[in-house]
Amino acid sequence: xxxxxxxxGPLSVPEGAIASLNCTYxxxxxxxxxxxxxxxxxxxxxxxxxxxxxxxxxxxxxxQLNKASQYVSLLIRDSQPSDSxxxxxxVGASGGSYxxxxxxxxxxxxxx
Amino acid sequence: NAGVTQTPKFQVLKTGQSMTLQCAQDxxxxxxxxxxxxxxxxxxxxxxxxxxxxxxxxxxxxxxNVSRLNKREFSLRLxxxxxxxxxxxxxxxxxxxxxxxTFGSGxxxxxx
Numbered sequence: 455x456x457x458x459x460x461x462x463g464p465l466s467v468p469e470g471a472i473a474s475l476n477c478t479y480x481x482x483x484x485x486x487x488x489x490x491x492x493x494x495x496x497x498x499x500x501x502x503x504x505x506x507x508x509x510x511x512x513x514x515x516x517x518q519l520n521k522a523s524q525y526v527s528l529l530i531r532d533s534q535p536s537d538s539x540x541x542x543x544x545v546g547a548s549g550g551s552y553x554x555x556x557x558x559x560x561x562x563x564x565x566x
Numbered sequence: 567n568a569g570v571t572q573t574p575k576f577q578v579l580k581t582g583q584s585m586t587l588q589c590a591q592d593x594x595x596x597x598x599x600x601x602x603x604x605x606x607x608x609x610x611x612x613x614x615x616x617x618x619x620x621x622x623x624x625x626x627x628x629x630x631n632v633s634r635l636n637k638r639e640f641s642l643r644l645x646x647x648x649x650x651x652x653x654x655x656x657x658x659x660x661x662x663x664x665x666x667x668t669f670g671s672g673x674x675x676x677x678x
Contacts, residue, residue: 486664488666488667490666490667496671496672497656497669497671498609498656498669500666500667500668503665503666542608542609551616552662553611553624553663557608558607559608
């Protein structure tokens with residue numbers, strides 16, 4: 455059973471701070487990694503994809519991947535109250551199907 | 567630009583009733599998916615269709631059937647609803663299996 459682990463939180467950070475969200479996974483052959491944001495009562499929204507080791511930046515978001523450590527993280531710089539949501543990590547399966555396993559999500563609260 | 571459209575948004579069923587959840591995407595994506603999301607359980611894959619004409623079981627297929635009607639449409643049928651099927655159902659699509667997903671707005675189903 456492929457596993458994707460996230461701390462459920464809530465992670466509480468002040469406005470303007472950096473929020474750091476972490477995810478570990480068990481499938482050593484995984485090649486695709488995603489972060490989704492889900493507001494309460496809404497559907498998940500893809501915010502970052504990363505496929506290679508290292509950092510990928512998109513605006514205030516940076517995804518970091520370390521395949522050797524089986525670890526992927528999401529950094530949110532200059533956090534805003536509007537970033538308050540649950541962040542889901544998803545890791546694509548190895549072996550050709552690519553079907554991702556989703557973590558249960560980390561709840562982020564950004565307080566003014 | 568509608569993306570992924572799900573109908574209905576809300577539904578209440580009595581135990582033993584049947585219903586079909588409809589999903590359509592207008593992004594010319596090849597792959598489509600049905601997930602359920604329950605508190606504390608995260609997103610779990612019910613069925614998926616990697617391409618038009620193919621369907622495969624996911625993690626929790628029991629009690630469900632699917633039809634990939636054409637490239638745009640992928641429906642989920644509950645033949646005899648049970649209270650354990652009370653959940654939020656999301657349809658999603660992707661251009662290829664290794665890509666991130668676009669989710670529909672969800673169907674909130676209650677079985678009494």
